[in-house]
Amino acid sequence: MQSELRLRIISGIVLAIIALGATWVGGTAFELLSVAIAVLVYYEWSTITRLAERDFQGNAFGWLAQAVIAALILFGGADVTLLVLAAFAVIAAAWVFFRGGSWWLPGGIVYAGLTGISLSAIRGDSDIGLIAMIFVFAVVWATDILAYFTGRAIGGPKLAPRISPGKTWSGAIGGTVCGVIAGVAVFMSHFSLDDARIPLLALALSVASQIGDLFESHIKRRFGVKDSSKLIPGHGGVMDRVDGLVFACFAALLIALVQVMSAGGQSAPMGAILLAP
Structure with missing residues (x-):
């Protein structure tokens, strides 16, 4: 139990240092942190909800959406990125409605995409x-x-x-x-x-x-x-x-x-x- 608690404390300190350091530096460093969090969130969301098993093509589309959103966070503006995210969400919802699949797909696209967008927008430059x-x-x-x-x-x-x-x-x-x-x-x-x-x-x-x-x-x-x-x-x-x-x-x-x-x-x-x- 003590070793588990020690590991938890060490991991927490490392995470806090990374988060606060990137926040202090801002710019590309924080945008990269935002993108990394968003991508990992989508990975975990798709794993938990078993999107690849339910709809492999839909999940591939979800990863495409996250890649585009990540690029826009790094090189575009928040307004454009939000519009692109909305477009991907609508397409994913239409995909599920007409072709079947899991509604966790558009949910994951929005959840992960908004994670990266909102984090980077709050910090800004x-x-x-x-x-x-x-x-x-x-x-x-x-x-x-x-x-x-x-x-x-x-x-x-x-x-x-x-x-x-x-x-x-x-x-x-x-x-x-x-x-x-x-x-x-x-x-x-x-x-x-x-x-x-x-x-x-x-x-x-x-x-x-x-x-x-x-x-x-x-x-x-x-x-x-x-x-x-x-x-x-x-x-x-x-x-x-x-x-x-x-x-x-x-x-x-x-x-x-x-x-x-x-x-x-x-x-x-x-x-x-x-x-x-």
Whole structure:
């Protein structure tokens, strides 16, 4: 047990160093990290849902979609990449509808594709993008860690016993409170807190991260697997580590798009849209 815990801690430290280092450097380094996460997420998604067994040609199309999305993340813009992702999702949905197959195909294309797009868009190339990404990390990591310890300390009613029997309402609430505090602390280290917008943003991302955790637990329970893969020693798979982060980034991307549309379509770096005072 001690050796397993030691392996888990070492792996966690290495992952944190890689994530924070790429975030600090930004640019191509972070885009490559985003692409790597997205590709590995699709690999694990397609493995869990057995897409290759159900529809080999459809799964090949899914890999083509991820390759194109990866290239656009590295060399294109977020707007174009989102449109291309939507086109691939529509084609995959039509493929399944008319030819049969698994609806997990378009689901995987969207889930993995949005993972890479939202991560790279939040960080971007600006200084405020660095702050925005650290803000998201702080909310998600604080939510995840403190939900675990609060739930174990307090216990009580289960949050979603059919999906994840270990999660409690006390853990969810405790994690959310700590996630909001962590996000506000990151923001206030750079800006003054003049209204409730940032705490509400942190609240939304914290809730989204817990929904993402439950979503991945549902998929694994649906297909009878314990871990998404064995890629990370002591931790399981990439999806096991980024499930909450992925949904938090999805929520951040959606919030930024709504803000852009409400402002008449005036574009700006996503980090600035989210956090600019």
